[in-house]
Amino acid sequence: RAPCCERVGLNKGQWTPQEDKILITYIQTYGHGNWRALPEKAGLSRCGKSCRLRWTNYLNPGIKRGNFTKEEEDTIINLQQILGNRWSAIAAMLPGRTDNEIKNVWHTHLKKKLNPNQILQSSKRKIESRDNRSNSVIEFSSSSASESCSDFSSPSTESSSNVSERDNSNASRNDESTCDNGVEEIEESFWTEILCVNGCDSPLMEVDSSKNEDLSFWLRIF
DNA sequence: AAGTGCTCCAACCGCAGAATG
DNA sequence: TCATTCTGCGGTTGGAGCACT
Structure with a gap:
């Protein structure tokens, strides 16, 4: 199969303000x-994939x-x-936020909060010195994270390190085992809480009905 | 002030599923 | 039904900027 950007000479890397404006x-x-056809029509030397990414993750006014x-x-950690x-x-549960942004936040902040033991010693020292300067972050990791876990009967009994052991490396297993005990025991009210926190009439929820279908899928499981 | 290491985020890559002919 | 194309997703990376020594 041909690669996405089979054309030679397409721009890569950071977008210029001119390219943004054109897009x-x-x-x-x-x-x-x-x-795929957009870049050529718009006069951009980019592949369609790059244009889509730039629009959905950065330029989209929403x-x-x-x-x-x-x-x-809290919502990210819970979900x-x-x-x-x-x-x-x-x-889809966080109107106005992109998957890429959430992914970045998870890998740079939230994952560490859930399992600080995974941080290398050297890095750990630096992070602590930073967090001491911004106490709000530390306070959240110690109180809010545990509060959020208390939304679930089973996971809440685990230590934070145990919880995080199930995270990235076992993500696929989570997907496959949606009938795991932990998931089974999640109360349905969790979803309504999440939805209410973010507003049931949020623009994204209305626009992207497929996301609601995704939610319905999980509701059916529960 | 300069060098080094680290963090963060925008962007890329490859894959899988959906759509189309 | 199959092959091809397109789109979207998640993992990963590169480099700019910041913090520390």
């Missing part, structure tokens, strides 16, 4: 339509910029416990 103007005028709130981080690394499904 925004084109999509706002014509819509994205066929991503994207919420800035730091994640405590509630958002990661259940869904594993299904970032797109998690993103």
Whole structure:
């Protein structure tokens, strides 16, 4: 199968402001339509995949910029416990946030909070010195993370390190074993809580009905 | 002030599933 | 039904910027 960017000479790497402007103007005028054909029509030396990524992760006006709130981080942690690394499904619960952004936040912040023992000694020292300067983060990791786990009867009994042992490396196993005890015991109210936290009438929820179907899938399982 | 190491995030890559002919 | 193309997803990487020594 031919690679995505079979054309030689396509731009790669960071997008320039000019490229951003061209992409925004084109999509706002014509819509994205066929991503593969878009770059040529718009006059961009990029592959369609790169254009789609740039739009969905950065240029889309519906994207919420800035730091994640405590509630958002809570939601990510909760959903990661259940869904594993299904970032797109998690993103569907967080209006305005992209799967890529959530994935980055998970790998750079939240994963460490759940399992600080995994941090290398050298890194650990640095992080601690940073966190001492920003106590809010530390406070969240010690209180909020455990609070969020208390939403589940089974996982809440585990230590934070045990919980995180099930995270990334076992994500696929989580997907396969949706009838695991831990998942089975999750109360249905969890979902309504999550939805209410983020607003049932959020724009993304309305726009992307397929995401709701994804939610329905999990509701059926429970 | 300079060098080194680390963090974070935007972007890329490859794969799988959906859509299409 | 099969082959091909397109789209979306998740893992991974590169490099800019920051912190520390």
